[in-house]
Amino acid sequence: MPEAYIVDAIRTPIGKKNGALSGVHPIDLGAHIVKALVERTGIDPSEVDDVVFGCVDAIGGQAGNIARMAWLAAGLPQHVPGVTVDRQCGSSQQAIQFGAQAILSGTADLIVAGGVQNMSQIPISAAMIVGGQYGFSTPTAESKGWTERYGDQEVSQFKGAEMIADKWDISREELEKWALQSHERAKAAIAAGRFDNEIVPLGDATVDEGPRETSLEKMAGLNVLVEGGKMTAAVASQISDGASALLLASEEAVAKHGLKPRARIHHMSARGDDPIFMLSAPIPATQHALAKTGLTIDDIDLIEINEAFAPVVLAWIKEIGADPAKVNVNGGAIALGHPLGATGTKLMATLLNELERTGGRYGLLTICEGGGTANVTIIERLG
Numbered sequence: 001m002p003e004a005y006i007v008d009a010i011r012t013p014i015g016k017k018n019g020a021l022s023g024v025h026p027i028d029l030g031a032h033i034v035k036a037l038v039e040r041t042g043i044d045p046s047e048v049d050d051v052v053f054g055c056v057d058a059i060g061g062q063a064g065n066i067a068r069m070a071w072l073a074a075g076l077p078q079h080v081p082g083v084t085v086d087r088q089c090g091s092s093q094q095a096i097q098f099g100a101q102a103i104l105s106g107t108a109d110l111i112v113a114g115g116v117q118n119m120s121q122i123p124i125s126a127a128m129i130v131g132g133q134y135g136f137s138t139p140t141a142e143s144k145g146w147t148e149r150y151g152d153q154e155v156s157q158f159k160g161a162e163m164i165a166d167k168w169d170i171s172r173e174e175l176e177k178w179a180l181q182s183h184e185r186a187k188a189a190i191a192a193g194r195f196d197n198e199i200v201p202l203g204d205a206t207v208d209e210g211p212r213e214t215s216l217e218k219m220a221g222l223n224v225l226v227e228g229g230k231m232t233a234a235v236a237s238q239i240s241d242g243a244s245a246l247l248l249a250s251e252e253a254v255a256k257h258g259l260k261p262r263a264r265i266h267h268m269s270a271r272g273d274d275p276i277f278m279l280s281a282p283i284p285a286t287q288h289a290l291a292k293t294g295l296t297i298d299d300i301d302l303i304e305i306n307e308a309f310a311p312v313v314l315a316w317i318k319e320i321g322a323d324p325a326k327v328n329v330n331g332g333a334i335a336l337g338h339p340l341g342a343t344g345t346k347l348m349a350t351l352l353n354e355l356e357r358t359g360g361r362y363g364l365l366t367i368c369e370g371g372g373t374a375n376v377t378i379i380e381r382l383g
Contacts, residue, residue, distance in 0.1 A: 002253055003263035004100035006379065008041050009349035010198055011244035014337040017118070020205035021241040022120035026061040028117035029202075030070025030111040031234070036200040037112060038076065041247050042287075043257060049108035052093025052099050052212030053084035053245075054115030055363045057126045058084060066116060070243075090123055090270075090371035093344025093377060096337035097268040099248045102310070104265075109253040114245030115342035124239065124340065151220075151237055153276060157370070159277030161236075161309035162229045167277075168315040173347060174231040175310040176219040179235045179334045182307060186211040186331025188307060194330055195240065198349040210238050210337040235310040240337030244345035260383075263352055266362065267293045267378040279312045281374035282366040283319045289376035297322050301360030304347040306367040330354060343367065347375070355381040 012033060015021030021029065027112055029377060030053060038045045058230030068082030087094040092115025099111035099266065113230055121127075140146040140155055189195060190207060199207070214234065220230040220377065271288050273281035284306055288298060297320050305313050305327060313332070330350060344367060349364040365377045 002106065003105050004054050004103040004263070004265040005249050005254055006263040007063040007137050007247040007249050007261055008201050008354060009246035009257050009345065010037055011342070011346045011349050012202050012242045013199055014208045014210060014339060014346070015205055015241040016209040017239040018120050019209045021118070021202065024114055024202065024241070026118045026121065027066060027069045027073045027131060029118055029241070029243045029378060030066055030114070031074035031198065031204050032117070033114060033245045034071055034076065035074040035106035035192055035246045037247055041259070043110065046077045046082065047257070048080045048110045048112055050099070050102065051080060051112045052085060052095040053087050053341070054087070054095045055117060055343060056086055056088060056091055057122050058086065059120055059130055061118070061217050062122055064140035066112060066177065072104065075340060078294065083157035087373065087375070089308060089338070090344055090367040090369040090373070090375045091341040091346070093365060093375045096246065096248070096344060096348060096377060097375060100265045100268060103248055103250045109250040111248040112245055114243065114246055116243040117339040117341040118241045119239045119339060120241050131185065148278065155276060155278070157278055157308065158225055158275065160280070161231050162226065163277050164280055164315050165311040167229050168318055170310065170311050170314050171233050174314060175230060175235040176207065176216055178314060179219065180214060180216055180332045182328065182334040183211050183214055186335035189265045194354065195350070198353050208336050211331065211335045223337045229314065231309060233251045236309050237306070237317065237336065242337070242339035242342045242346065243265055244342045244349060246345050246348060259360065262356070262383070263379040263381050265377065266375070266380045270373055270375045272373045276370050279308055279368040280315065281372050282312065282316050282368050283376035285376045286316070286320050286364070286366055289378060293378060295362065295378070299325065300362050300364045302329060302351060302354055302363045303327045304351045304357070304363070306331065306338065306343055306347065307334045308338065308368050311366050312335065344375070352379065352381070
């Protein structure tokens with residue numbers, strides 16, 4: 001049976017809104033990480049079969065197939081193609097899965113998979129803001145088929161997060177305790193140098209900028225996002241800038257180029273859930289992945305689940321029965337940020353490095369996504 005291997009996985013530091021990466025053109029942000037990946041792995045870039053990048057709100061400097069633009073801006077061979085993927089917050093996780101599928105099918109041997117997002121320059125939902133010029137009030141409101149099925153109810157991540165907190169009976173205090181833990185874990189990881197092997201500095205950006213000094217008392221004093229709700233800015237992911245990438249290789253490419261794989265792709269899949277809840281799909285997606293592999297959640301040594309909002313993680317833990325001590329052990333997006341299209345490969349880099357540090361075997365990555373979908377990727381550490 002063929003295999004798809006992860007040879008290396010790197011990322012930029014994650015910059016906060018208007019931080020050290022905010023002035024970097026998105027193409028140059030992507031170019032920096034692909035050039036660094038080529039240099040670090042020592043591969044001949046002319047041997048790469050494709051560049052698959054995640055990016056959301058692909059307008060302005062993120063338009064025009066940024067996977068291709070970033071590769072070219074890095075000065076790399078023109079004959080290598082590129083394609084940009086939008087599965088919302090899971091875009092670069094889907095880039096990994098598309099790349100691995102190409103390798104497993106025998107149609108590719110070397111794939112650069114990654115993602116890029118500059119949210120300081122192009123705000124979240126910027127594409128919808130532009131769409132307003134053409135008569136669209138929301139992505140769905142003017143669709144006859146959508147409104148016949150789901151009506152005119154609000155479709156938003158904020159509403160979804162509130163609905164999840166209510167359905168799984170998660171209190172504001174529980175949400176804030178998780179958020180505080182995210183900051184504490186992230187600061188401890190930075191201090192211990194746990195991210196050093198995955199981070200490639202860019203200019204003045206040398207360390208993740210998101211973690212901040214906070215407390216339960218400070219969080220309790222914040223206003224909720226909607227009257228009567230539980231969500232505040234403290235329990236949500238941060239607006240961020242960054243890029244990330246990994247190198248996928250077939251068995252033939254590993255032998256031909258003398259590469260040393262760090263992990264193999266053990267499983268990859270995606271599943272959908274109610275798009276009004278929007279952020280709950282990691283639950284059925286994980287259940288599906290475990291059933292397909294025959295693994296139990298106890299077989300998984302480390303888990304990265306994107307902290308779009310704290311209730312996403314806490315509801316998932318409740319339903320799946322995961323040990324919270326294995327989940328986002330170095331902090332999550334509440335502390336470290338969520339650069340949309342770059343988050344999947346960013347989290348994979350962190351998962352891989354932490355598996356190596358702790359000696360774990362299996363790592364699971366899942367991300368909730370706009371539209372009510374989620375990817376699950378399980379890797380097995382080698383060596």
